[in-house]
Amino acid sequence: MSVEVGGFFGFILLVLDVWAIISIVQSGASTGAKVFWVVLVLLLPLLGLVIWFLMGPKAL
Incomplete structure (x- = not known):
């Protein structure tokens, strides 16, 4: 059962990323800012997503 739950949360994390x-x-955002955020989300999928959600540039 834990594999199913882990797989489900992994899939959700992938979709959110x-x-x-x-x-x-x-x-x-500027190109440099975009590159920074994309690299952060790719290198740290969960933490990068949370940091981007809290601190990333907001759409107007």
């Missing part, structure tokens, strides 16, 4: 990267790329 893809959503975050798409949102970052489509944002009006």
